[in-house]
Amino acid sequence: MSDLKATVDNYLAIWNEADADKRAAAAAELFAADAPYIDPLAAVQGHEGFAAVVAGAREQFKGLSFELLGEVDAHHGIARFRWGLVTAPGAEPIAIGFDVVVTGDDGRIKGVYGFLDKVPTA
Numbered sequence: 001m002s003d004l005k006a007t008v009d010n011y012l013a014i015w016n017e018a019d020a021d022k023r024a025a026a027a028a029e030l031f032a033a034d035a036p037y038i039d040p041l042a043a044v045q046g047h048e049g050f051a052a053v054v055a056g057a058r059e060q061f062k063g064l065s066f067e068l069l070g071e072v073d074a075h076h077g078i079a080r081f082r083w084g085l086v087t088a089p090g091a092e093p094i095a096i097g098f099d100v101v102v103t104g105d106d107g108r109i110k111g112v113y114g115f116l117d118k119v120p121t122a
Contacts, residue, residue: 039114
């Protein structure tokens with residue numbers, strides 16, 4: 001479980017990384033090359049697809065960050081967790097999601113499947 005908690009922490013760190021080159025390097029290390037990322041707003045595959053989704057979210061939500069809400073529930077290379085998009089650490093999230101991360105035998109992410117529980121209002 002601790003390995004999957006670290007995977008989730010590293011995954012969220014990618015979303016919070018301001019530097020695109022650092023995000024790309026971290027994603028290449030954490031994700032399998034052909035890993036899909038699927039949520040209600042996007043369905044992409046591979047490092048470039050994931051990078052584009054993260055870049056779009058960072059552009060749309062400038063100055064906000066993603067943080068883990070609660071504990072990571074994990075078994076057999078699968079982790080599920082809730083995250084919040086916040087204006088400051090510990091602040092009330094403006095968005096909340098639930099992601100499932102599937103890892104391969106090598107510990108790299110081989111798929112992310114996300115759900116949105118709370119979305120920002122206009």
